[in-house]
Amino acid sequence: MILLALPNKGRISKPVNEILEKAGLKITVRGRSLFANTVDEEIKVMFARAKDIPEFVADGVADVGVTGYDLMLERDTEDRIDTLLDFKFGSARLVIASPENSEINSLEDIKDGMKIATEFPCLTKKYLEKKGLNLEIIELSGATEIAPFIGIADLICDLTSTGTTLKLNRLKEVCEVVSSTTRLVANKNALEDEEKARKISELINAIRSVMYAQSKRLIMLNAPKSNVEEIIKVIPGMNGPTISEVKSYQNTDMPMVAIQAVVEENQIFTIVNQLEKLDGRDILVVPIERIIN
Numbered sequence: 694m695i696l697l698a699l700p701n702k703g704r705i706s707k708p709v710n711e712i713l714e715k716a717g718l719k720i721t722v723r724g725r726s727l728f729a730n731t732v733d734e735e736i737k738v739m740f741a742r743a744k745d746i747p748e749f750v751a752d753g754v755a756d757v758g759v760t761g762y763d764l765m766l767e768r769d770t771e772d773r774i775d776t777l778l779d780f781k782f783g784s785a786r787l788v789i790a791s792p793e794n795s796e797i798n799s800l801e802d803i804k805d806g807m808k809i810a811t812e813f814p815c816l817t818k819k820y821l822e823k824k825g826l827n828l829e830i831i832e833l834s835g836a837t838e839i840a841p842f843i844g845i846a847d848l849i850c851d852l853t854s855t856g857t858t859l860k861l862n863r864l865k866e867v868c869e870v871v872s873s874t875t876r877l878v879a880n881k882n883a884l885e886d887e888e889k890a891r892k893i894s895e896l897i898n899a900i901r902s903v904m905y906a907q908s909k910r911l912i913m914l915n916a917p918k919s920n921v922e923e924i925i926k927v928i929p930g931m932n933g934p935t936i937s938e939v940k941s942y943q944n945t946d947m948p949m950v951a952i953q954a955v956v957e958e959n960q961i962f963t964i965v966n967q968l969e970k971l972d973g974r975d976i977l978v979v980p981i982e983r984i985i986n
């Protein structure tokens with residue numbers, strides 16, 4: 694049995710649940726309780742704040758968990774937990790920023806004794822120490838961007854993704870502290886337990902199969918048999934396209950075949966145009982939930 698810690702709120706909670714559901718790991722019983730069962734009776738789930746998950750996994754309260762890389766660093770857990778995979782979403786950069794009208798434009802302009810407001814006190818402190826700087830850290834629990842304007846800090850160290858919040862608050866980026874995405878992490882002891890490691894590996898494979906399928910589409914069409922060679926050049930597919938005969942056309946003067954192949958989503962536009970030129974008909978482009986190789 695493994696216990697998987699998932700974020701109960703916040704922006705990474707929904708995408709993580711969606712991936713798990715597509716992976717076939719549906720959460721079955723979930724009321725107001727912070728624990729839940731899944732369709733696999735050997736995988737139980739606990740819900741917690743993304744911020745607390747690194748600590749829960751490091752301590753072995755949970756065997757595996759989903760959290761942000763920034764939060765792992767803030768809780769000083771990178772040495773105590775293993776990263777199993779990068780979900781590649783929830784991407785944000787932790788940056789130091791100063792008011793647009795300030796003279797602090799780069800790391801060299803930051804001086805000892807300045808005040809810096811942040812939700813990430815440990816990570817900020819470690820970064821500044823590494824740069825040989827000693828600043829006063831003002832710990833806040835959100836809306837950090839306001840700190841310079843109410844006079845409690847010269848700088849902030851906060852997450853930015855689209856850059857909108859910085860701009861809206863007339864702040865400019867000074868330097869990047871770390872770049873983060875959402876990760877699947879595991880307790881080191883859990884990985885040494887044969888039974889848990891097997892379950893964890895099943896979980897990784899299921900998630901990978903969903904992530905791999907995300908950028909792919911299944912393309913299906915009917916086409917004249919005589920054009921098959923040309924069509925194969927357009928849709929090579931993962932292992933070559935699957936080609937089958939369309940019965941009702943076999944005794945006509947234009948025998949048809951049905952073709953299907955998995956292709957990259959970003960090539961669909963070009964491929965469909967090429968297939969139409971090769972007399973492809975009834976072309977279907979279908980999303981794929983999982984690809985298990």
Ligand SMILES: Nc1ncnc2c1ncn2[C@@H]1O[C@H](COP(=O)(O)OP(=O)(O)OP(=O)(O)O)[C@@H](O)[C@H]1O
Binds near residue numbers: 700783853
């Ligand atoms: N603007 C953003 N864009 C993308 N990812 C972000 C952004 N802000 C935070 N994150 C990432 O989301 C994760 C934070 O999840 P968490 O649930 O703690 O925060 P949240 O979604 O900001 O919720 P709240 O601020 O309400 O507590 C972190 O790993 C962080 O890097």
Ligand SMILES: O=P(O)(O)OC[C@H]1O[C@H](OP(=O)(O)OP(=O)(O)O)[C@H](O)[C@@H]1O
Binds near residue numbers: 852856857859
């Ligand atoms: O670059 P952007 O796309 O504008 O995103 C950055 C903002 O997102 C996060 O705030 P959040 O919404 O989590 O609020 P919080 O500060 O209360 O955590 C972060 O702390 C920034 O304020």
Ligand SMILES: [Mg+2]
């Ligand atoms: Mg936040």
